[in-house]
Amino acid sequence: MTEVKLAVGYDEYEDGQRMNTEIERLSASPEAAQLTSLIIGDWGQAYENSSDEVVEALVKHSGSFPALRKLFIGDMSFEECEISWITQTDLSPLLPAYPELQSLTIQGGTDLGLSKLQHDKLEELIIITGGLSKKVLAEIAAGSLPNLRRLELYLGVDNYGFDGSLEDLLPLIEPGKFPQLTYLGLKNSEIQDEIAEALADAPILDQLHTLDLSLGTLSDKGAEVLLASERIKKLQALNLSYHYMSDNMITRWRASGLPVDVSDQQKSDDDEDWRYPSITE
Amino acid sequence: MMQEAQPLILLCSPGDKRSAGIQQARSRLGLPPALLISYLELLQGASLGELLEQQMPGGRMAELLERQAQGDRMAQLQEQQAKDGRLDELLEWQAPAGLTAGQTKQQMPAAQAAPLLRLESPGGSFEAERALIALGAPDAGEQDDLLHPFGQQRDPYPLSVRAAGRLKDMPGVLHHPSQWFRGYCRLLAGVQREAAALLPAARWQNHPGDIAAMTDKRRTQQLLAAAGVPVPRPLGGSQPPAGYESLRELMLAERMHRVFIKLACGSAASGVIAYQINPATGAELAVTTIGVEQYITRPPVYYNAGKLRRYTDSAVLKEIINWLYSHGAYAEQWIPKAGAAGGSFDIRQLVVLGEAGHSVARVSTTPITNLHLRSRRMTPLEAGLTEAEQEQVRRTAVQALAAFPRSAVAGIDVLVSSGSGGARRTYVADVNPFGDLLYDVEYEGFSTYEWEMKKLTEYRNIST
Structure with missing residues (x-):
């Protein structure tokens, strides 16, 4: 596998460097033909500039990347741009341009669109956001991804763009919607308990090997319903890491013998008010 | 040549981790213990002479003073050796307490038994903090602001000596940072005068003027930039912002949408803000x-929160930023730091007498990497720096300390920018005069304090 990451930093952007010319240069390079994985990092002040030009350039030069199977749009850290400020665009033109694509990861939910989400071979769709809009959730629900095996949605919070509710997620877990799906992550959510309750006895569990409800606000409330579910017992992995469950609930999970990850317990503001002196060095 | 060990006089909070660490290091190296002079006792009115007398009873103090007076022969020898280039360069560091830098090369009294004076962090006790705020008061007995890099600027809402004395110990509260710093500069000035009179041949490990300059980030960054050391671009250049409104105007005008704002006289990430504005949405x-x-x-009362805060409310931000600027602040470009292990990191690099020693990568999942904020420690290698990059970090740190020619020791914070291939650049974010309290890290088999004591002793042996 060959992988390349392209990024245009703040200073490079100010100096006139642009992501579309970087993509063009890569497309003309000898490694383009063998490239299987492409990571598009910071395209320069992504809080102001959308991924429009990225999409355009990738569509234009798709013929130069025949081996490309994996694409990541927006791999940048908080050092470059707040996740919730990364400005995306409608990324669906990428799909027909790369009919052999297997994995698409997107980071950043602002202005994100997936208006024509149709792809016969895509196996993985991962969307990392601080807040995913219900518009995108509806587009995923309306899409056609017959070969999708892994779906991970970082739903986020109201403040950063999650304007949906449980209702907007239910169409995604209809049986038959993604017939090949085996890994479902509805995670990083502020309504994690509601999601857990809705999924605990959902028929889709029968086709999954992994249910991922990590990184959210899961508490004993949602955990109680999960733990009582028969369907959950068939999973090969249940990821509940980063959670707000009690010590007692963690003990119960451990005693259940289920393949569950209950690491990274969050304490509600135990040390929230720890203060330190100014003058130490 | 064999000679008697050079006495070390340590101005510190006796019994704290720093003084204990130094004593332990000296004991391991077979050096006599340092003479500990308490900041608090100085602040309570004791003179340096009295405190030294207490430390050296039975006429040993008089002996020390006498030994200093002799030694003209050594002075001549030293002057001769000073013609060697490297020594010449370092001579300035050796400036005796009684001389200014300009006088150094003309008259070098003997260094034979002349003690070395080392200033430690004045932190660690609320009493000392309160006394320093009182010393910075407009009606304080000491008014020597010569060491204060911006001494002519007024502090906001100054507290009188009496009002300062009434301050209550509230953990982590920033009572009055600018008046505290003024008090500290006055203490340094007073100690410097006393030392010059009492121990004219003594040398400062780090000169009080350098300590003051390193403690004021505005001056630090000016000196670094003037010395050609790479630093993050200051917002506004020579016309820096004065508060919230001008800060935002400059950020938009210069398209510098992400900045670090730092309390000028803060340390340990006290008064540090990673601030950004979104020009597209107006969010901050x-x-x-x-x-x-x-x-x-x-x-409002401002305090140092061990768990970082996020603010998006403009009214709150305006209040905080204006408060910071009223006490003196500095804003610079937020350099995206290189990543490691799911976070980003910078390097704390210890430099002693032109040599880079101990280093620690401080990895954080937040923009602020200070170790007490629960960052993870790694070696620079573990953080993914190549040997060439590590060498660049060391070179940059050595260059930074060289911008303070009267100082022998500092912990330098070096940023390595994100980016791939050969594109990573280094920048100096801070110079910490007391940045050597680093646990569980060795260089050439020595702890930080051991290595410093060893280097300082060896240096003296070469130069006398």
């Missing part, structure tokens, strides 16, 4: 150690 966001207690009837 700050991640900071500054916690705020709001009151209806009196001004």
Whole structure:
């Protein structure tokens, strides 16, 4: 596998460097033909500039990347741009341009669109956001991804763009919607308990090997319903890491013998008010 | 040549981790213990002479003074050796307490038994903090602001000596940072005068003027930039912002949408804000150690929060940033730091007498990497720096300390920018005069304090 990451930093952007010319240069390079994985990092002040030009350039030069199977749009850290400020665009033109694509990861939910989400071979769709809009959730629900095996949605919070509710997620877990799906992550959510309750006895569990409800606000409330579910017992992995469950609930999970990850317990503001002196060095 | 060990006089908070660490290091190296002079006792009115007398009873103090007076022969020898280039360069560091840098090369009294004076961090006790704020008062007995890099600027809402004395110990509260710093500069000035009179041949490990300059980030960055050391671009250049409004105007005008704002005289990430504005939406966001207690009837109280705060409310941000600027602040480009292990990191690099020693990568999932904020420690290698990059970090740090020619020791914070291939650049974010309290890290088999004591002793052996 060959992988390349392209990024245009703040200073490079100010100096006139642009992501579309970087993509063009890569497309003309000898490694383009063998490239299987492409990571598009910071395209320069992504809080102001959308991924429009990225999409355009990738569509234009798709013929130069025949081996490309994996694409990541927006791999940048908080050092470059707040996740919730990364400005995306409608990324669906990428799909027909790369009919052999297997994995698409997107980071950043602002202005994100997936208006024509149709792809016969895509196996993985991962969307990392601080807040995913219900518009995108509806587009995923309306899409056609017959070969999708892994779906991970970082739903986020109201403040950063999650304007949906449980209702907007239910169409995604209809049986038959993604017939090949085996890994479902509805995670990083502020309504994690509601999601857990809705999924605990959902028929889709029968086709999954992994249910991922990590990184959210899961508490004993949602955990109680999960733990009582028969369907959950068939999973090969249940990821509940980063959670707000009690010590007692963690003990119960451990005693259940289920393949569950209950690491990274969050304490509600135990040390929230720890203060330190100014003058130490 | 064999000679008697050079006495070390340590101005510190006796019994704290720093003084204990130094004593332990000296004991391991077979050096006599340092003479500990308490900041608090100095602040309570004791003179340096009295405190030294207590430390050296039975006429040993008189002996020390006498030994200093002799030694003209050694002075001549030293002057001769000073013609060697490297020594010549370092001579300035050796400036005796009684001389200014300009005099150094003309008259070098003997260094034979002349003690070395080392200033430690004045932190660690609320009594000392309160006494320093009182010393910075407009009606304090000491008014020598010569070491204060911006001494002519007034402090906001100054507290009188009496009012300062009434301050209550509230953990982590920033009572009056600028007046504290003024008090510290006055203490340094007073100690410098006393040392010059009492121990004219003594040398400062780090000169009080350098300590003051390193403690004021505005001056630090000026000196670094003037010496050609790479630093993050200061917002506004020579016309820096003065508060919230001008800060935002400059950020938009210079398209510098992400900045670090730092309390000029803060240390340990006290008063540091990673601040950004979104030119597309007008949103603003700050991640900071500054916690705020709001009151209806009196001004807010600001404190150092161990768990970082996020602020997006413009009214709150305006208040915090204006408060910071009223005490003196510095804003610079937020250099995206290189990543490691799911976070980003910078390097704390110890430099002693032109040599880079101990280094620690401080990895954080927040923009502020200070170790007490629960960052992870790694070696620079573990953080993914190549040997060439590590060498660049060391070179940059050595260059930074060289911008302070009267100082022998500092912990330098070096940023390595994100980016791939050969594109990573290094920048100096801070110079910490007391940045050597680093646990569990060795260089050539020595702890930080051991290595410093060893280097300082060896240096003296070469130069005399």
